[in-house]
Amino acid sequence: MMVLGHVPALPADSQPIRLDGRFEDWDDTKPVLAPSHNTLIRSLRVTNGKDNIFLAVQLNREVTIQTENPLTLLADTDQDPSTGLRVGSFGADVQYKFGSLEAIRYVDGVPTSVPHPEIGISWAPTFSSDRYEISLPLELFGKPGPDRVITLAVAELQDIQATATIVSHRTSRPDATLRELSLEKLSTPHVRILTMNVLYDSLFKKPDTYERIFRALDPDILLLSEVFTHSSDQVIALLDERFPAQNPERRWYGFGRPGKVTISKYPFLATDVILEDLYTVIDVPGFDDGLFVINTHLQCCDYDEMRQEKVDAILGNLRSSREDTYSILYQYQDRPLVLSGDLNLVGESRPYYSLVEGVNADLSAALASTAPTSSKSLVEAVSYHTNTPFTFTWKDDELKWPPGKLDFTFFTVPDINLGKSFVLYTPDMDPDTLRRYGLRESDSLDASDHLPHIVDIAPGKDAPRIR
Incomplete structure (x- = not known):
């Protein structure tokens, strides 16, 4: 029937x-x-x-x-x-x-x-x-x-x-329509974070494309993954030449290991590598004791258990931050936290809900904290394309999978307030907008199979949420 x-x-x-x-x-x-x-x-x-x-x-x-x-x-x-x-x-x-x-x-x-x-x-x-x-x-x-x-x-x-x-x-002509979101960064006290998987060091293979993207988006902090064959110093040298930092020193600061690089126009207060992820505390204006940033990249494809194990490890590290006095997590505990990267959430939903609910999959509900730290919770910065109703951050028409959302940014509340956030997908932008920002229609997909993901944040409740 x-x-x-x-x-x-x-x-x-x-x-x-x-x-x-x-x-x-x-x-x-x-x-x-x-x-x-x-x-x-x-x-x-x-x-x-x-x-x-x-x-x-x-x-x-x-x-x-x-x-x-x-x-x-x-x-x-x-x-x-x-x-x-x-x-x-x-x-x-x-x-x-x-x-x-x-x-x-x-x-x-x-x-x-x-x-x-x-x-x-x-x-x-x-x-x-x-x-x-x-x-x-x-x-x-x-x-x-x-x-x-x-x-x-x-x-x-x-x-x-x-x-x-x-x-x-x-079909009808919808009365409710999407308004185009401008690319301009929100004013102080906001800091702009760009997260992007640069697909096997394509940053160095297509520097002109990345220069246009970075100049249009004007990030303060860049969380890059799939930087396998270049050091953070080499990334800094490329950026200093193509996209100088807008700070008094006119230089970028960097920290990285093969696979991931964190770049900032603000100096680092502390850095560490934990289970191949980059843990940094950045001296960002407005965040009096520093902004804690975790740059992560989870296993792709069918490896559900490996993704869950990594998420469990991150949550476990955050919970144990009060125990290991030598850890960056202990020394800078309770700082505002941003966790971002290519999370590859394409299988089970457990890793996602573990992050937003703060529950380690290996702990019982009675023992697990309800938040990643004692007084905070992680929330997702849900980000849309600037002028279409989509959230996908990955697209490769040569492969069997349709476009999907693989890249995520989470932040702690109430000590961080989300301002503007979006995903840059140039093929859907109109020609006048592309010209205004010095972009080309092909830039997003020419740079990588992952799209640039932008999040503007401010301390506390200093700014309204903009969608």
């Missing part, structure tokens, strides 16, 4: 959907319930933005969407029920099998595998969950515009006909 629902146009007071794995912005969209016998799918919501169709899928259990699971998405892209794979009363011209990362087009009734960029699919979160947001470009369904009926379904592969939850959505 299939369920068919119709979703009306967005109400005027609704907020724009953002593909961030958070669902408060879906409150105005009515769900269509799945057939009661479905083992995986509970409900489906559909709406549209200016350029994208969005789906919110609620599941009956937590799954990792890009690994083994039976979830599939079907879309009628030509409004012709006689074409494509017949599903109930509509014909699906496009199908996506999440568990195998397979995009399929039906041409003359014949299924043909196509690269995922051809259908433009993306989703959030990237790690395991019992609900997901999914996006497809409206241009996949023909010329974008209001009052077009788009039919989509989610189903379970073992029996598509019996499990399909179908929604017929009439």
Whole structure:
């Protein structure tokens, strides 16, 4: 048995959907319930933005969407029920099998595998969950515009006909739209932190591209990973030549080990390497006793346990900071803390929730602290592209995975206040904006497969949150 629902146009007071794995912005969209016998799918919501169709899928259990699971998405892209794979009363011209990362087009009734960029699919979160947001470009369904009926379904592969939850959505011109976020750094007392995986030392292979990016973003602190064959002194020399620090000395300070480098226009009060991560205390104006910064890089791909072990180790180090009197963590305990890097959260959700809940996976709830330190908690700086509703920080169309959010920045509250934060994705920026900042459309993806992630922070509650 299939369920068919119709979703009306967005109400005027609704907020724009953002593909961030958070669902408060879906409150105005009515769900269509799945057939009661479905083992995986509970409900489906559909709406549209200016350029994208969005789906919110609620599941009956937590799954990792890009690994083994039976979830599939079907879309009628030509409004012709006689074409494509017949599903109930509509014909699906496009199908996506999440568990195998397979995009399929039906041409003359014949299924043909196509690269995922051809259908433009993306989703959030990237790690395991019992609900997901999914996006497809409206241009996949023909010329974008209001009052077009788009039919989509989610189903379970073992029996598509019996499990399909179908929604017929009439597109509207959204009243709530995203405003473009400028790249300018917030004024004092904010400090700007740039986090970026520079893909096998590409900073040195494409210095012109990075110079344009750094000049446009004007960071005060840079947390770089995949700097394997160059030292922090070599990074400093390149920056001093291409992008001099805006401080009285006109020079950068650096600390690094193979794989990671932390660069700052402010001097370091202390540095250490713990389990290959860079622990630094930086003499940042406004942070009277220094800002504690951890530059980390977790294992990629299928190594869930290794990611969890590293997160457990970080939390364990923070909790034991009051015990080891020789540790940088003891000597600078209770400083405002930023933890940032390429966390590669593509499997289980445990590492993410361990960080935001401060719970070590190897400790019982009764023994675990509810925060990474005795009086603080870590929160995520959720960051969007400057003028589109996406949060992905990684994109490589040559690989089988659609764009995903791999890079994260966390900070302690209440002693840090988040100002402006964003992800720089130049292909979606308009030509006038690119010219204004001296950027090129290709810069973000030419530099690396990871995008620059910017966070402006200030001490305490000195500034409002800007999104």
